[in-house]
Amino acid sequence: MQAARDRQKSYVDLKRKPMEFQVGDKVMLKVLPWKRVIHFGKRGKLNPRYVGPFKVLEKVREVAYKLELPRKPRMVHNTYIASVLSENLRDHGS
Structure with missing residues (x-):
C-alpha cells in the first residue's frame, strides 16, 4: 500500500509547482462561482476565470x-x- 501511495505522490509532484508570493506582489484571484466563493458583479458562462490584479x-x-x-x-x-x-x-x- 505504501509503495502505491509513494508512486502516486511522485506523479502528482511532477506537475505541482510551489506557489509562494511576497508582500507587495500582484496576484490574480481565481473566481469560483459554482462554489459561491467570489461574486465580482458579472455572472454567467463568459465570466473571466481570474480577476485582479490584487496586491498581497x-x-x-x-x-x-x-x-x-x-x-x-x-x-x-x-x-x-x-x-x-x-x-x-x-x-x-512589459
Whole structure:
C-alpha cells in the first residue's frame, strides 16, 4: 500500500509547482462561482476565470495570503490560500 501511495505522490509532484508570493506582489484571484466563493458583479458562462490584479498585504500562514480587495463586494473575505491565486502575468510582458 505504501509503495502505491509513494508512486502516486511522485506523479502528482511532477506537475505541482510551489506557489509562494511576497508582500507587495500582484496576484490574480481565481473566481469560483459554482462554489459561491467570489461574486465580482458579472455572472454567467463568459465570466473571466481570474480577476485582479490584487496586491498581497501579508502572509498569514504558510499557504495563506491577505489581499487588498476593493470595497465593493463587502461579503468577500480578503484571505485566500495559494491554490486560488495565480501570478499576475500581465506585468511580465512589459
